[in-house]
Every structure is written in structure tokens, then in C-alpha cells.
Amino acid sequence: MFVRFAFLATALTLGYAGPAAADTAVLDKLQASRLAITLDKGTLSGPGAAPLLQASRQAQYVLLGEDHGVAEIARFSSAYFNALAPAGFTTLVTETGPVVASALEGMLKLADAVTAIAQFDAAYPDAIAFYAMRQEAEMLAGFALAAGPRFEHWGIDQEFIGTAKYLIAQMLSQPVNPAARAKLEALRQMEAVAYQKAAATGNPLEYLMLSASDEELASLRPLLAGPKEQTALGLLDALLESRAIYQKSASKVPGDRDLSNRLRLALLKRTLASRLGAQEQKLVVKVGANHAYKGINPLNNRDVGNFLAERAEGQGRTSLHLIVLAVKGKQLRFAGAGKPHQPAQIEPGSAAFKLLADAGATDGSWSLFDLRSLRPGLRKLAAGDIDMLNLINGYDFALMIPEGSASTQLVTP
Structure with missing residues (x-):
């Protein structure tokens, strides 16, 4: 789809109507x-x-x-x-x-x-x-x-809009250090609250992937520096890249939706x-x-x-x-x-x-x-x-x- 967040599961037929067909x-x-x-x-x-x-x-x-x-x-x-x-x-x-x-x-x-x-x-x-x-x-x-x-x-x-819960669970299944594990446990609790709010309102912007602050997610990254933590780091990067695409898709700033599409492509x-x-x-x-x-x-x-x-x-x-x-x-x-x-x-x-x-x-x-x-x-x-x-x-x-x-x-x- 074009901007899947903006038109989640809306049909993509053949695009914009152009001049009359020959x-x-x-x-x-x-x-x-x-x-x-x-x-x-x-x-x-x-x-x-x-x-x-x-x-x-x-x-x-x-x-x-x-x-x-x-x-x-x-x-x-x-x-x-x-x-x-x-x-x-x-x-x-x-x-x-x-x-x-x-x-x-x-x-x-x-x-x-x-x-x-x-x-x-x-x-x-x-x-x-x-x-x-x-x-x-x-x-x-x-x-x-x-x-x-x-x-x-x-x-x-990109990972779909509600995937943060699964990604966090997968990160917790990896051999991460105590500081990273504590941070992930806190994010898991935040995700549960975010899901309840999203489900109550129907608004996908409330999912943790989009509602978490940049600091809350980015602060986890330096904690995953060890050689055994590279799988968890890859999972975090998947979350962050998906988040960036959805953020631009949801933005009202001129040009951001086009940027979202380019990032996704x-x-x-x-x-x-x-x-x-x-x-x-x-x-x-x-x-x-x-x-x-x-x-x-x-x-x-x-x-x-x-x-x-x-x-x-x-x-x-x-x-x-x-x-x-x-x-x-x-x-x-x-x-x-x-x-x-x-x-x-x-x-x-x-x-x-x-x-x-x-x-x-x-x-x-x-x-x-x-x-x-x-x-x-x-x-x-x-x-x-x-x-x-x-x-x-x-x-x-x-x-x-x-x-x-x-x-x-x-x-x-």
C-alpha cells in the first residue's frame, strides 16, 4: 500500500484517475x-x-x-x-x-x-x-x-503497528545484561498500558510503537552493546525503523508522507x-x-x-x-x-x-x-x-x- 498507516488495509487499485482511456x-x-x-x-x-x-x-x-x-x-x-x-x-x-x-x-x-x-x-x-x-x-x-x-x-x-509487544518479548528472551533487562521490563509495562488505551480509543497512534517518547526507546540502544546482545539490538532497530516510517506517515508536515513512502520503499x-x-x-x-x-x-x-x-x-x-x-x-x-x-x-x-x-x-x-x-x-x-x-x-x-x-x-x- 501507499502509506499503510494512513490507509491501513484500504485497497490499492490502479492509482489516480487520469485522462480518459483510449x-x-x-x-x-x-x-x-x-x-x-x-x-x-x-x-x-x-x-x-x-x-x-x-x-x-x-x-x-x-x-x-x-x-x-x-x-x-x-x-x-x-x-x-x-x-x-x-x-x-x-x-x-x-x-x-x-x-x-x-x-x-x-x-x-x-x-x-x-x-x-x-x-x-x-x-x-x-x-x-x-x-x-x-x-x-x-x-x-x-x-x-x-x-x-x-x-x-x-x-x-516494516513491522506492523502493534508489533512492539512481540518485539519486546523477543528481546527479553535474549541474553541481555541486567540494565537492559530492567529497561525492557519497564517498556513491557508501558506497552500494556498503551495497548489498553489504543484498544479503548481505536487510535493506532496510541500503540507503544508511536506513543513512546524518543528518549524511552533510544535510551535502550546503548545498553545493548555486548556481542551476545546483537540479536536484541537488531530487534530494537526493527522497532525504531518501523516507528520512523509510521511517524512520517502520520505527520501533518508537508512532504512527510512522501518521505515515509520513500523510507518504506x-x-x-x-x-x-x-x-x-x-x-x-x-x-x-x-x-x-x-x-x-x-x-x-x-x-x-x-x-x-x-x-x-x-x-x-x-x-x-x-x-x-x-x-x-x-x-x-x-x-x-x-x-x-x-x-x-x-x-x-x-x-x-x-x-x-x-x-x-x-x-x-x-x-x-x-x-x-x-x-x-x-x-x-x-x-x-x-x-x-x-x-x-x-x-x-x-x-x-x-x-x-x-x-x-x-x-x-x-x-x-
């Missing part, structure tokens, strides 16, 4: 490229399944850009990723903080992973972004099973680069729609999608970029600190989004568009519609689901 010429070409695709009992079928899977299996990186909180998109993602696992795709990259992603990776090796995720979410509210939704948790569990022993889950984002790329090696494995990447573009996205950024596209090209490999959106319906959205998420109407996107919706099937079936076929003569075809130009250059395929339903939030048994 009349019927684009629509005709979209309709000519349309293929039906069907999801039945966890398996993809229909005329669109084979070309999508064939192109995806040949890639080094597969990026799925989505609208968050839509049950059908999560179910499609599960079937799609599971079908790619036999081709060597065993690592999943998500918009999750690395610390929480590591915890999730451990849970996904359990017999009842979904229940374990629900229990973690109950113990540490608002520490998991997106995957505290049932369909998303089921997708994680299904892919971990399909990927087998080589499964890895990489989180490349730098973190996403840096964290991802740190996990990639010379003999790197194939990746499936599941992120918000704006993140997965090749080239410039609707927010005028070069995001993770472009980072991986360039990397693949430099290595003589390819990346595959798929956008999956619901035309209408509902999605589950953040509704306040400590509050149950709530269904909300899916909001219209840009003229490019509307054109994709108009080109979709009228019988209620899912429509897959091969956008690569529209690239020859694209500048003339787009007729100045920058959103359409960036969409077709930025994504290889687009899947339009006629109507989506809101995901459901996990609850403990």
Missing part, C-alpha cells in the same frame, strides 16, 4: 486478448490457466499485485502459487515485517498452522498485516505444504536484496497492486516490482507480473486499533481499471488478459492515458474477478 481501440484489443479462467476446488482451469502457468513457470520471479482483503483473490493466490511449487517456487515474499514473518514461518510448519496464526494474532494484536485473515492464513499454510521442506517465508516490510528493496544471493531461488511475491509494477507505478515510484524486473533482466532471466483485482463487491479493512476488521465496498479505481472491468466477461466468469499483446504500438493506442500506458508496460497479465467478497478475520477456537 476509446474503443483499447477495449477491442483487451477483449481480443481475454481468456476465461476458473478456480475449482483449489485448481486453476479454463483457457487462461495454461498460458498463465506456462509463462509463470519460466520466470525467476513471479509477482502478484493485489487488492488486499478479498477472499477470492486469496483463494486464487493459493491455487496459483501451489501450481508453481513443483517448478521450484518454494519461497514466498510478503508485505510482512521480517521478525513476524519468521514467527509465521515457524507456525506454518505445524500441523494446524491456521490455528497457530490465530493464537499468535490474539496474543499480539495488530502484529500481523493481512495474514490474520482466514483466507490469507489458509493460503500461507497451503503453499507451505505444497512447497515442502524447502519452503521459506520472507517478510520485507528503501526498506523493502534493502531487505529483499539482503536475502537474495548469487544462486538465488525462484520467488513468488504477493504485494499490493502498486508494488508489483515494472517501471513507474501510479504513485510515480519504482517499486519492488521494478527492482526484481531489472535484477532478472540483468541476470538473463525474466520476471512475471500479474495484477488481480475484483471489479466490485467487498473487502475486509482495518477498523481501528484492537477492533475487528470490517467489510467495506471495493472502491473504483482509475480509467484503466474501468476499461479492464468493461472488457471482462458479462456472464460472471473470471477474465484473464494477456497485456503483453497490447504492447506493440502502445503509445499510439494509449493516446496519452498514462495510467493505461504504465499498466500495460507494468503488468504482463491482469485477472479481473467480477465480484469479490470480504475475507474473514481469524478467531481463536
